[in-house]
Amino acid sequence: MTWEVFSIIGTVAFAISGTIVALEEKYDIFGVYVLGFVTAFGGGAIRNLLIGLPISALWDQVLLFQIALVAITCVFLFPHRLLKHWHKWGNFSDAIGLSAFAIQGALFAHKMGHPTSAVVLAAVLTGCGGGIARDLLAGRKPLVFRAEIYAFWAICVGLLIGLEIVKQPIGLYILFVGTVILRVLSYSLKWKLPYRSLQSISNEQIHSK
Template identity: 65%
Template sequence: MTWEVFSIIGTIAFAISGAIVAMEEEYDIFGVYLLGIVTAFGGGAIRNSLIGVPVSALWGQTVMFQIALVSITLVFLFPHKSLTHWNRWGNYFDAVGLSAFAIQGALFAVKLGLPVSAAVVAAILTGSGGGIVRDLLAGRRPLVLKHEVYAVWAAIAGVIIGMRWIESDLLLYTLFVVITALRIISYIYKWSLPFKSLKPTIIKNK
């Protein structure tokens, strides 16, 4: 039941996130639906292909596809004036999707009896895979590849679940809230990981 709840939360959040990005890039209605669906299910497809689960298993999730389509439709029909600040809201929905799918992916790996390393990989790929595909299709540099703190939160969720440190539903929902909050805080305050630039330094003449 917990796995299904996180699947629904992640599907709604990432479908909305993909639709918002598509509208920001001025895609037509087909592009909005396509990017929303790809964002919602891309991470699961990548995860399945790496841990040995047939990607075709996604086609059996009829209810999830219906939920994604309804979510995208509602966003598309939202009044235009109310979408002016949705660049920020898109990042908030992305944070919810990252957290929900990271936990769902890790739980999926644990359910299959895979080691901790697999749970971490499943959490990262499920949590950020859809966003990577979304950003690439939108012509943007994926968040996970920036120095911005993003996939680290998914990895932390994967370690916690993979180590079986928490198993009760209440603690899993608490972890979901914590990971979502950390991602939003890192976005608001622009936390970043250490990085090194190889671009030549440009010295401006005074």
């Protein structure tokens, strides 16, 4: 039951996130639905391939496809006067999708008896895969590859579930809320992972001459 709840939450959140990005990029209605579905199901498809499940397993999720269809349609028909708020809600729905799908992916791999490393990988791929596919199709630099903290939270989720530190339903829901809050704080407060830029190194070399 817990796995199904997180599947529904993640599907709705990422379908909304993908639709918002498509609307920001001024895609037509076909592009909106394609990007919405790719965002909602891309991470699960990548995860299934890497842990040995057939890609056809996705077609058994009829209910989730219907839920995604409704979510995408609702956002597409959203009043235009609320467009100015979409970027903020897009980030929030992305945080919800990341958290829900990271937990769902980790639970999926753990239930199949995979080691902790595979559980972490499943959490990252399920939580971030759809967003990566969305950003690439929209011509954007994927969030997961920026200095901004994103995939790190999925790694933490995978470790907590893989090591069985969190396994009870109440603990999983607390983990979900906590991951969403941390993701929102990371982009609101501009927390960043360490990174280096070749451009900045080149500028330093120029100034030192």
